[in-house]
Amino acid sequence: MSQNSFIYVACPLSPMGGGMFKVTEYLVQSQADDFLDGFAQLRALDTRGPGNAIISLFFVSVALIKIIAGKISGKLVGVHVNMAERLSLFRKGIIVFLCRILHIPVVLHLHAAQLPNCYYSLPKLFKLLTRHIFSSSATCLVLGQTSMKFLIDELKIDPKKVVILNNGVPDLSVFNSSREDNKVFRLLFLGNLSERKGVSDLLRALPQVKYECGQMLVTIAGGGDVIHYQELAQQLGVDDIVKFTGWVDQKKAAELLADADTLILPSYDEGLPLVILEALSASVPVICTPVGEIPTVLTDKFNACFVTPGDSTSIAIGIINLIRNPDLRLKLRNNGRDIYLREFAMARFFENIAVIHKKQFGICAKASSSLISQ
DSSP states (O other): OOOOOOEEEEEOSSSGGGHHHHHHHHHHHHHOSSSOOOOOOOEESSSSOOOHHHHHHHHHHHHHHHHHHHHHHHHHEEEEEESSTTTTHHHHHHHEEEOOOOOOOOOEEEESSSSSHHHHOOOOOHHHHHHHHHTTSSSSEEEEEEHHHHIIIOOOOOGEEEEEOOOOBBOOHHHHHHHHSSSSSEEEEOOOOOOTHHHHHHHHHHHHHHHHHHHHHEEEEEEEHHHHHHHHHHHOOOOOEEEHHHHEEEEHHHHHHHHOOOEOOSSSSSOOOOOHHHHTTTTTTTTEOOOOOOOHHOBTTTBEEOOOOOOOHHHHHHHHHHHHHHHHHHHHHHHHHHHHIIIIIHHHHHHHHHHHHHHHHHHOOBBBHHHTOO
8 A cells, every 4th residue: 555545534524414523523633644654544525515405415526526536546445434314324325336336445334323213214215225325335333232233133234244333532631620619500511402402301401400509500502593592591581591602613612511510411312422422531420311322331320310301300300410419420520531431532442443444445544643642
């Protein structure tokens, strides 16, 4: 392999890409700056763009052209495709099919929690295409047993091609602040604002929390229909304790976590959200719903606090319990940090990805010296 060999990491390169966007950013940022012989460079490949679905067709077309050019140059050794459900499935499917025609190996990385429901609602032909997309990949990476079972049992993927891989996030402990010195309890929601993420349920839980616990500040950070949720907060009489920031970049998100006493994510479904892993990294206690792969890696009252999806009373009780119980917060902080170091550290994640790339592409990226030293 030449010194200029590279691997495309395909995903939407905008906040609309959610966890897929973050995973790609973290991998690209964690590679070495010096691209030596024997190693490949990770390059982000935008498959979505920031606009609507029609505009995304332009970005997919550009991505296809880049893949063809990379093949012709002889420098493109493989494509790592980050995939979700719905239109993401078919945009990435086009890329997988092109790579198959060009004999470019593909690692398909599934992040979607909603793929099974999406798949079951598809017409027979599209179900067949979905199975073909996954079976055309050299390896399918999934977040846990639930996704693995779906791929093997429903999509009929060879079990040898399906690999469970925990995502990883950078160590955010460097942003730590003295949280307990502040009398105002700071609760943070960090993610796209939507009903699926339980934002309305969180807001409806806050009147009870405000009544029973007094001083607190709830920061809701993320893009989406911010105005709608601002209006709901006003209707519920909690707009004086809720702050909406809109979308925040990676650095600002880390700063918000550093200042938070607790992260809350009351979603209806998830895979294994990166924001939870980031909170564990930053030693921030987590309140979340036991959905997707979350309960397979976290334990209630040990390294997270579980609440019931769609139940504002349960969410309120969970928040009040942590506000009133500093010993529980300390326990969650310490145990959360421990499991981050064991399972979700960026160095471990990068190494696991490198092993898979080496096996399927014959070459991998080199980790940065700062990552190796962790």
